[in-house]
Amino acid sequence: MSNPSTNSSFLLTGFSGMEQQYPWFSIPFSSIYATMLLGNCMVLHVIWTEPSLHQPMFYFLSILALTDLCMGLSTVYTINLDFCITQSYFIHGLSFIESSVLLAMAFDRYIAICNPLRYSSILTNSRISKIGLTIIVRSFFFIIRLKFFNYCHFHILSHSFCLHQDLLHLASLMLVICILLLTAILILFSYILIFKSVLAVASQEEWHKLFQTCISHVCAVLVFYMPIISLTMVHRFGKHLSPVAHVLIGNIYSLFPPLMNPIIYSVKTQQIHTRMLRLFSLKRY
Template sequence: MSTFPGHNLSTSTFLLTGFPGLEQFYSWIAIPFSSIYAIVLLGNCVIPHVIRTEQSLHEPMFYFLAMLAFTDLCMGLSTIHTVLGILWGFNNDISLDACIVQTYFIHGLSCTESGVLLAMSFDQFIAICNPLRYKTILTNAKVIQAGLIILLRSALSILPVICLKFFHYCRHHILSHSFCLHQDLLRLACSDICFNSLYALALVICTLLLDSLLILLSYILILHTVLAIASQEERFKSFQTCISHLCSVLVFYIPIIGLTMVHRFGKHLSPLVHVLMGNIYILFPPLMNPIIYSIKTKQIHIRIQRIFLLKRD
């Protein structure tokens, strides 16, 4: 395993920090992290499998849920090799090319997840506010189109990350996380980073911020519709259908806000705080979403129970 002191790095190689100050505990830290990654991979494989094999779940809401699970699965896969590589003592070096690819996928998948959550909020809005036209508005073709638009938006909007390949890195080559992030690479560049910094800010405003505002708007309209329902039982049933999605929205946006605040205003904080916030941003949504939907969504819950009971028999 590479170490910090006297470590010679080529101009196209970077050193991942890992968990500063806790190096002697890596073998212990590796156990919970390996467990988390195992749950992330298993949970986000089970959800799409259940949706694919259960005919009654072939509806727009569950198609969007499968997209969310696939995005979370890819997010876990994008960082597992560097995080566990450091903790298990395999390697903490990463080439510039590999770093840029990882950066592209991490930020691209974040953009994708935000888009999927927005699509799911639109699904909830139609189901509650205009239920009679639900099947005519959200056809399979429309769901596929929405999925393709979300993927295309993410793939194209993150493309300027490739510019990092042509930057000159004259400072130390030590990254502050267990994986590569755009702002981390910018911090080490000696080239003019003005465009990248402004573009990153514009991208956050045009995707994450705009998506979150549209999700908020959809829930204001849903709330207005639900409160107009006379029956208290029907109100409760309508709110119940939104709980899982609301939890996923909070699980996704709160870590992003936290990481942004730490990067912008937490210069005085310990490097370990930055690393922990980065890992929460990467791992918390993929870990929690399968758990949320397995518990809160009755159809998924019953189907998963059947799978494991059959295996037990």
């Protein structure tokens, strides 16, 4: 019996029934894409051109910015299975990469605060490279399994891109979120250890330093997980909602973190903020 997935093609409906409003939709979406690309490119430029930022924390931040850049993959109206798997990797695989990078950054903050004397010996360039390779391989093998599912029902995806929940639903499987959930638990555990360590020597100066060190990362974690939680809740309990709401939440899931991360790190990370201001002042004169 032939595999139904071998000749699978999918129809991406997007904002179905609102085709006349597409020219108006293009204005905010184009602005978001332009801001996203500019912000992440500037973060990468600042980190790569400033030798003082060649540290583990900023290596992870550059991986995060590069991941956010790749999230802006364009879509088409109809798409075959192979390209849909490719697009799923760039959208959802990069989400797994981003969650893993956020976990690595949490580990970086834990070492920097709780074991600062061994920071440079623990987070060496070789170890960072191995962490990065592990993150990429993990996300690749998680997404590539979609290629071997049997797809049933109508091959119509309810979003403007190959949303992972849609593919799993067509494959007659429930959404597996254990990887992202495990990552979130490990990030939370790292901050529990950080707060426990700081409480032992608590002072106003120590708490201020902790806040300045961790606030940007905490904001990035919230920006990443809030759209995922919203998307999961809408797919699980929002059957009565308009299809437009589902598509809108799906686009927020794919665009909100890449848009907000460079803003967060440019404002809340002093080293990035200072060099961004210097970059703009050089362009002015």
